[in-house]
Amino acid sequence: MTPAKRREFFERLKVATPKPTTELAYESPFQLLIAVILSAQATDRSVNLATPALFAKAPTPQAMVDLGIHAVTHCIRTIGLFNTKAKNIIATCRLLLERHGGEVPDDRDALESLPGVGRKTANVILNTAFGHPTIAVDTHIFRVANRTGLAPGKDVVAVERALLRNVPDEYQLDAHHWLILHGRYVCKARKPECQRCVLFDLCAYPQKHAGAEKRVSAPRLPTAKARRKGVKAGKGRQPA
Numbered sequence: 001m002t003p004a005k006r007r008e009f010f011e012r013l014k015v016a017t018p019k020p021t022t023e024l025a026y027e028s029p030f031q032l033l034i035a036v037i038l039s040a041q042a043t044d045r046s047v048n049l050a051t052p053a054l055f056a057k058a059p060t061p062q063a064m065v066d067l068g069i070h071a072v073t074h075c076i077r078t079i080g081l082f083n084t085k086a087k088n089i090i091a092t093c094r095l096l097l098e099r100h101g102g103e104v105p106d107d108r109d110a111l112e113s114l115p116g117v118g119r120k121t122a123n124v125i126l127n128t129a130f131g132h133p134t135i136a137v138d139t140h141i142f143r144v145a146n147r148t149g150l151a152p153g154k155d156v157v158a159v160e161r162a163l164l165r166n167v168p169d170e171y172q173l174d175a176h177h178w179l180i181l182h183g184r185y186v187c188k189a190r191k192p193e194c195q196r197c198v199l200f201d202l203c204a205y206p207q208k209h210a211g212a213e214k215r216v217s218a219p220r221l222p223t224a225k226a227r228r229k230g231v232k233a234g235k236g237r238q239p240a
């Protein structure tokens with residue numbers, strides 16, 4: 001894909017969704033960190049159903065430690081891998097208190113040293129909480145980057161590096177959310193909706209023509225409010 005096409009690629013996603021953001025509900029970097037830890041191999045919808053009660057009881061690391069492992073486990077029991085995640089959350093909160101004064105660190109190495117926090121989660125926090133132009137490659141971004149030819153790669157690290165090379169500077173900050181939303185609602189894994197894709201003529205996917213004769217002008221993504229409420233969002237997974 002040429003530089004001019006890459007710029008056009010993101011300009012169209014920007015027109016479709018001018019202010020993209022995460023579908024996870026949160027009110028502080030700490031709450032975002034906990035929500036992202038919970039979202040591993042679970043849907044954003046399932047996380048958003050559980051976190052209001054959890055955050056009402058424990059809005060800070062100290063409150064989470066005080067709440068204790070059993071109560072945390074109970075609050076998140078509807079989310080996959082809840083036992084492991086509850087342990088990681090308590091351990092992470094202890095380390096936030098011991099090493100970072102109860103604050104979420106704006107630093108990759110410090111984030112990745114926390115239990116339950118890998119490269120993808122650290123990238124989400126750095127991007128969404130602190131405004132760094134990082135791109136967390138999840139299953140949706142991996143698929144879109146490869147199908148379209150925007151940033152082909154055999155694994156998530158290769159795709160992340162290719163994206164950081166290929167995404168024009170002015171779109172780096174929001175590229176993460178544009179690509180996730182596009183993969184979640186339009187360029188779906190099993191049946192990409194090419195007939196309503198704004199990237200159709202830019203996309204290098206060999207099978208993109210399926211249904212192309214039914215093309216319409218632009219996709220209609222759910223509004224941010226609807227997504228947070230779980231309208232269609234339940235299908236979106238955040239892999240580990």
Ligand code: SF4
Pocket residue numbers: 147148186187188192193194197198199200203204205208
């Ligand atoms: S044309 Fe189809 S395969 Fe290509 S990005 Fe759009 S939905 Fe995905």
